[in-house]
Amino acid sequence: PVTNQHTLFKNMRFTLEKRKLIEDLELLIIDEVSMMRCDMLDAIDHVLRHFRKKPYLPFGGVQVLYIGDLHQLPPVVKNDEWELLKENYSSPFFFDALVMQKQQPVFIELKKIYRQSDSTFIGILNNIRNNKIVQEDMEVLHQYYKPEFSPAREENYITLTSHNAKAENINSRELNKLEGNAVCFTGVISGEFNDKALPVDMNIYLKRDAQVMFLKNDKGESRRFFNGKIGVVSRLETDKIFVKFPGSDTEMEVEKETWTNIRYRINEETGKFEEEEIGSYTPLRLAWAITIHKSQGLTFEKAIIDAGASFAAGQVYVALSRLTSLDGLVLYSPINAGSVSSDPRVISFI
Helix, strand or coil: CCCCHHHHHHCCCCCHHHHHHHHHCCEEEECCHHHCEHHHHHHHHHHHHHHCCCCCCHHHHCEEEECCCCCCCCCCCCHHHHHHHCCCCCCCEHHHCHHHHHCCCCCCCCCCCCCCCCHHHHHHHHHHHCCCCCHHHHHHHHCCECCCCCCCHHHCCEEEECCHHHHHHHHHHHHHHCCCCCEEEECEECCCCCHHHCCCCCEEEECCCCEEEECCCCCCCCCCCCCCCEEEEEEEECCEEEEECCCCCCEEECCCEEEEEEEEEECCCCCCEEEEEEEEECCEEECCEEEHHHHCCCCECCEEEECCCCCCCCHHHHHHHCECCHHHEEECCCCCHHHCCCCHHHHHHC
16 A cells, blocks of 8 residues: 555656656546545655646646546455555545545536436436335346356356456356367567556467457447457357357457557657557457456346355446346346445445
8 A cells, every 4th residue: 555655756666758758747537436546546646746846736737537437346455455544544435535635526427328228227226326225126136036047058148256266267167168179369469568467368268159258349330349248259260260249140250459558658759648559469258257346347238147245335236237138137146235235435425
């Protein structure tokens, strides 16, 4: 944890190039802000004030745009870290950062819902968000409690679970059930890059009929796929992967995507920010299962929610709200009333 600016600058080093970037920065966008920790936001504030030489301006005068749904996943803070942080912060949420007490943001609420259209489902999700869940809502959800449910392969369900190990085990088990040997597709990296920052695993092992999920939006005019769309591997060739989508006989070749290292720098000739392209990768992952944490921001037509009693605040809402409708919902574990409440600190802030 970042406890003060003295320890912050003791452990951080900034090159001249990075300092120049900070000096020229005008707008900082923080996405999925529900997971931003208070000490991290204050660290950003200290760095910007220091290197922009504007110690009395929040974020050194840089405009900050926060994007996210605060009812979703909260910041991750270990117990020993919170023991240190609680001396200066009333909660780990970004809105309790010290800089936020000095400059409150302007709120802009996006009210149009694009993922769901069913009024019953939307009503349940809104009641969970606002801590107004009623018995009728619980009864509707429990209609989808099917602990013995076993989907057929062609139904293309994905399991949302709370633990990474469980998701990996499900994916490995289902891949091993398929005939033939797995083929490894390896990403390409040039230059220096932190392996932990890679958007996917360097190696992905696939077989024909493997259930996969796209990790990118189709930038072409046809918009054939989106981040989270489920498909099935129809054919594998040397360095080529072909996928079909449910309900379609048309297959498409999966093109490799560019790996972009988000290490911004300023082009001295144009004066513009640039990103460093450092390789290519296959924008797929096995998709029989995924953690609720990694599902945030994705959309599924069919999902099995299997999280047992380990729901943290926001996890029920995130898991349920990934679905486009209740028709595609299956619950492997019952949802208790205590797990469908939003954090009161979030409600108070909003």
